[in-house]
Amino acid sequence: MLTHWLASITWMLANLRWGCSSVSDCSKRLDVNSGSCCAIPDVNFEPYRQSCGHFLNNSQSSLIPCLVDCIFNASHVLIGNQMNADNARKMTEQLMSANPDFVDISVTALLNCSANKEQWEKFHKRRFFGNYKCSLLPLYLRTCAVEIAFVNCPTSSWKGGKACEEAREYKLNCKCDLSGRVCSART
Numbered sequence: 014m015l016t017h018w019l020a021s022i023t024w025m026l027a028n029l030r031w032g033c034s035s036v037s038d039c040s041k042r043l044d045v046n047s048g049s050c051c052a053i054p055d056v057n058f059e060p061y062r063q064s065c066g067h068f069l070n071n072s073q074s075s076l077i078p079c080l081v082d083c084i085f086n087a088s089h090v091l092i093g094n095q096m097n098a099d100n101a102r103k104m105t106e107q108l109m110s111a112n113p114d115f116v117d118i119s120v121t122a123l124l125n126c127s128a129n130k131e132q133w134e135k136f137h138k139r140r141f142f143g144n145y146k147c148s149l150l151p152l153y154l155r156t157c158a159v160e161i162a163f164v165n166c167p168t169s170s171w172k173g174g175k176a177c178e179e180a181r182e183y184k185l186n187c188k189c190d191l192s193g194r195v196c197s198a199r200t
Contacts, residue, residue, distance in 0.1 A: 039183070039186065039187035039188075039189075039196040039197050039198050040196060040197075049172060049177070050163070050166070050171065050172055050173070050174070050176075050177035050180060050181070051162075051163050051166035051170050051171055051172065051177075052170040052172065054109055054111070054112035054115045054170070055111045055112060056108050056109065057107065057108055057109070057110045057111060058084075058108070060107040060108075061083070061084050061087055061088075061107075064083065064087040065080060065083035065084055065087060068080035068083055076143065076145065077152065078140075078147050078148075078149050078151075078152045079145045079147035081151045081152045081155050082147040082148050082149075082150075082151045082152070083147075084104065084108070084151070085104070085150075085151035085154075086151075088100050088101075088103065088104035088107075090104055090123075090151075091150065091151065094133065094137075095127075096123065096124065096127040096154075098120070098124060101120055101123050101124065102116075102120045105119045105120050105123070112170075114167035114169050114170065115162060115167060115170075118161070118162050118165045118166075118167065119158055119162055121161075122157070122158035122159075122160075122161035122162050122165075123154055123155075123158045125157075125158075125161060126153070126154045126157035126158050126161070127154060129157075132153060132157075133150065135153075136148070136149040136150040136152075136153040137150045160184065163180075163181070163184060164181055164184045164185055166181075185199075186198060186199055187199060
């Protein structure tokens with residue numbers, strides 16, 4: 014239950030920023046649930062239960078940044094200001110063991126997202142969430158990767174339809190700020 018809930022929350026966060034009534038108009042939002050276009054992959058948290066179980070057992074959505082931070086730290090994905098590609102792959106293979114079609118897409122997306130040094134610096138600072146001090150950087154990287162994975166959704170998970178195709182085109186042609194309120198054409 015928590016696995017699907019957390020995957021749904023991450024998928025939703027990544028897709029809060031999109032939508033338009035026509036591909037060329039990035040200022041308008043399209044009312045499409047991303048899960049209705051690309052099946053939300055199940056995530057296997059078992060390999061991280063020992064090191065991050067205290068976040069898995071807590072159903073408070075406010076601790077999701079700490080859970081993602083814990084998983085990235087336990088996997089040694091982030092080393093200083095660099096992403097370790099091998100460890101990112103190992104982590105993704107463990108998390109997506111039930112969805113191997115998403116592994117390559119997710120790893121490539123994580124690497125692409127980590128190349129954005131401006132966002133890296135912005136989210137690297139640690140913040141308090143309840144009694145925990147966690148970095149938002151792993152959550153940013155995961156959210157960014159989920160957005161890219163939507164555009165590159167495996168054929169086996171893509172449900173299609175006109176609204177989904179328009180949403181995919183929007184993601185390819187429009188760029189939104191993190192709030193999702195300000196969108197413009199990609200340059």
